Amino acid sequence: MNLRSLLPAASDYRGLRRTWRVDLLAGVTVGIVALPLALAFGVSSGAGAESGLVTAIIAGFVAAVFGGSHVQVSGPTGAMVVVLAPILAMHGAGALAAICLLSGVIVIAAGMLRLGRTVGYIPWPVIEGFTLGIAVIIFLQQVPTATGTKPGESTNALIAAVQSAAAASWPKLGWSLLLVGIVVVVMLASLKLHPRFPGSLLAIVIASLFAAIAGLPVDTIGALPVGLPAPTLPSLDAATLMSLIGPAFAVAALAAIESLLSIRVASTLADTGAYDADRELVGQGLASLAAGLFGGMPATGAIARTAVNVRAGARTRLASVAHAVLLLLIALVGASVVAHIPLAALAGVLMVTAARMISPRTARVVLRSTRADAIVFILTAIITVSVDLIYAVLIGVVVAGFFALRQLAKTSGVHREELPGPARAGDERIAVFRLEGALFFGAAERMLERIAALREIEVVVIRMSQLQILDATGAQVITELITSLERRGMTVLVKGIPPQHRMLAERVGVLASLRHQNHLFDDLAAAVVHARSHIDRTAA
Structure with missing residues (x-):
C-alpha cells in the first residue's frame, strides 16, 4: 500500500503563482455563501449554530489540505443533518464528539483500503432519488423553526413536521412565516440578478434587520463564543461506544458517498485536474476527527458549495482554505452580530436550498428513460424520506442490480x-x-x-x-x-x-x-x- 499517495504534496499547489488571485476571490465567495448554510445546518441538526460554524472552519480547512480534490469544499451538509438529527435526538448532544471520531476513523480506514472507487457503482437513478429524498427531508425539518414551534416527537420527518405545524400558535407563527417569506423572496430575486450573487447572506441580513427594528418576538441564534473552542477529547466508556457503532457506520457511509459524489460532480463542471477518491476519503475522515475535537459535526464534501467554488474560478486548494479562514475571521470578530440572526430566517435559507436541490428536468428525464430506472428513482426517494438514507441507497442499488441482471439475461x-x-x-x-x-x-x-x-x-x-x-x-x-x-x-x-x-x-x-x-x-x-x-x- 502506497501511503504517500494519500498525503499532501507540493503538486497540490501547482500553478498557484498564476491562479492565487482568482483562488482567493473564489474562497471569499464560497465563504459568504457557506456562512448562513453552516449556521442553519448546525441549528437543524440539533448540535447548534456554533457547531455548524466550527465544522465549516475546521473541517473545511483540514479537508482542503488532506483531501483528494483541488476544489472540494467541505463542511456541514443537509444530507448529514438528515442522518445526524435523529442520532442526537436519541443519544443526546453529548454523543456528537464520539460520532465524529468513530465515523472519521471508519472513513479513513475506507480510504486506506482503497474503497474510493466503489461510489462509481451507484446508479444514476439511485443518486437522483437519494438527492430528491434528502431535499424533501431538509425542507420538512425546517417546519418547526419556520413556524416557531418545537420539533415533533416522531423520528419521521413528515410526521414530525405535521406535529410541529399543529402546535403552532399566533402571533409567533405569523412573524416567523413573515421572516421565512422575506428570505425566500430575497433569495429568489437575487438568483435573477446573478447566479453567483450571495442571496442567502443578503436575505439573512435583511430579515435580521427587520426583526431587530420591529422587535419581533422570534427565536434567535443566541450568544456564540468568540473564536474557536479549545479542543477536547470526549470521555467514552465501552457501553457508549458499542451503542454508537451502528450510527457511526451510517454517518461514515453517508460522508463517503456524498464526498465522492461531490468531487465527481466537480470534475464535470470544469477542468480542475484529476482527483484521488481514496485520498478524499482519508481527508474527509481527518476532517471529521478534527471537527469532533472542537465540538463540530461530521463533515462531508458539499456539492453546492463545491460547485460555487468551481464556477467562481477556483483552481487550487487555496480557495477552500481561504473559505475556512474567512469563516474563522467572522467567528473572531462577528460573533455578537451573528447571535441576533432569527432562526426562522435560517429555516427560510434551508427551505430554498432544499427546493433548489430538486431538478424537475432531471426528474422528468429519469422517469421517461426506462420503467426500471423510474421504479428505482421513485423507490429510492420514498425509502429516503420514510425509512433511512443508507437503506435507501443500499435497496436502490440492489433493485437497480436486479433490473440490470434481468436485462442482461434477456440478451442471452x-x-x-x-x-x-x-x-x-x-x-x-x-x-x-x-x-x-x-x-x-x-x-x-x-x-x-x-x-x-x-x-x-x-x-x-x-x-x-x-x-x-x-x-x-x-x-x-x-x-x-x-x-x-x-x-x-x-x-x-x-x-x-x-x-x-x-x-x-x-x-x-x-x-x-x-x-x-x-x-x-x-x-x-x-x-x-x-x-x-x-x-x-x-x-x-
Missing part, C-alpha cells in the same frame, strides 16, 4: 443449428446448440430448459464459443445438464469453451462430466464428424 440465448455440410442419414439424431450472451445465475435455468427437453436424440453438441459471460451457477447448470443427458443415454460433445471460461469450467466440473476427454473440441467440423461416427456405430 440458446439456438439449435443445422449441421454444417451436406445432410446425411442419421443427422436427425444429432442436435447442435449454440449458447450465446450470458450464462449466469439469472439466466442459466431458462436458457438450458430447451436442451434438457430433448427427445429421440443420441448426440448433443454444445457450442460455447460465443458465450460471453459465465459464472459458477452457469457452469454448474452445464455440468448438471451434461450429466443428465449422459444418464439418459445421449453422448454430449462440447465445442469451443472460451479461454477466459476454461479454468472455471474445469473447477466446477464441466469437463469432468463428459464421458471421455476426447469429447471436448475446438472445431465444430471435428465435433460433427465425431458425432456422426457415434451414429454410424449405433446403426452398425
Whole structure:
C-alpha cells in the first residue's frame, strides 16, 4: 500500500503563482455563501449554530489540505443533518464528539483500503432519488423553526413536521412565516440578478434587520463564543461506544458517498485536474476527527458549495482554505452580530436550498428513460424520506442490480443449428446448440430448459464459443445438464469453451462430466464428424 499517495504534496499547489488571485476571490465567495448554510445546518441538526460554524472552519480547512480534490469544499451538509438529527435526538448532544471520531476513523480506514472507487457503482437513478429524498427531508425539518414551534416527537420527518405545524400558535407563527417569506423572496430575486450573487447572506441580513427594528418576538441564534473552542477529547466508556457503532457506520457511509459524489460532480463542471477518491476519503475522515475535537459535526464534501467554488474560478486548494479562514475571521470578530440572526430566517435559507436541490428536468428525464430506472428513482426517494438514507441507497442499488441482471439475461440465448455440410442419414439424431450472451445465475435455468427437453436424440453438441459471460451457477447448470443427458443415454460433445471460461469450467466440473476427454473440441467440423461416427456405430 502506497501511503504517500494519500498525503499532501507540493503538486497540490501547482500553478498557484498564476491562479492565487482568482483562488482567493473564489474562497471569499464560497465563504459568504457557506456562512448562513453552516449556521442553519448546525441549528437543524440539533448540535447548534456554533457547531455548524466550527465544522465549516475546521473541517473545511483540514479537508482542503488532506483531501483528494483541488476544489472540494467541505463542511456541514443537509444530507448529514438528515442522518445526524435523529442520532442526537436519541443519544443526546453529548454523543456528537464520539460520532465524529468513530465515523472519521471508519472513513479513513475506507480510504486506506482503497474503497474510493466503489461510489462509481451507484446508479444514476439511485443518486437522483437519494438527492430528491434528502431535499424533501431538509425542507420538512425546517417546519418547526419556520413556524416557531418545537420539533415533533416522531423520528419521521413528515410526521414530525405535521406535529410541529399543529402546535403552532399566533402571533409567533405569523412573524416567523413573515421572516421565512422575506428570505425566500430575497433569495429568489437575487438568483435573477446573478447566479453567483450571495442571496442567502443578503436575505439573512435583511430579515435580521427587520426583526431587530420591529422587535419581533422570534427565536434567535443566541450568544456564540468568540473564536474557536479549545479542543477536547470526549470521555467514552465501552457501553457508549458499542451503542454508537451502528450510527457511526451510517454517518461514515453517508460522508463517503456524498464526498465522492461531490468531487465527481466537480470534475464535470470544469477542468480542475484529476482527483484521488481514496485520498478524499482519508481527508474527509481527518476532517471529521478534527471537527469532533472542537465540538463540530461530521463533515462531508458539499456539492453546492463545491460547485460555487468551481464556477467562481477556483483552481487550487487555496480557495477552500481561504473559505475556512474567512469563516474563522467572522467567528473572531462577528460573533455578537451573528447571535441576533432569527432562526426562522435560517429555516427560510434551508427551505430554498432544499427546493433548489430538486431538478424537475432531471426528474422528468429519469422517469421517461426506462420503467426500471423510474421504479428505482421513485423507490429510492420514498425509502429516503420514510425509512433511512443508507437503506435507501443500499435497496436502490440492489433493485437497480436486479433490473440490470434481468436485462442482461434477456440478451442471452440458446439456438439449435443445422449441421454444417451436406445432410446425411442419421443427422436427425444429432442436435447442435449454440449458447450465446450470458450464462449466469439469472439466466442459466431458462436458457438450458430447451436442451434438457430433448427427445429421440443420441448426440448433443454444445457450442460455447460465443458465450460471453459465465459464472459458477452457469457452469454448474452445464455440468448438471451434461450429466443428465449422459444418464439418459445421449453422448454430449462440447465445442469451443472460451479461454477466459476454461479454468472455471474445469473447477466446477464441466469437463469432468463428459464421458471421455476426447469429447471436448475446438472445431465444430471435428465435433460433427465425431458425432456422426457415434451414429454410424449405433446403426452398425
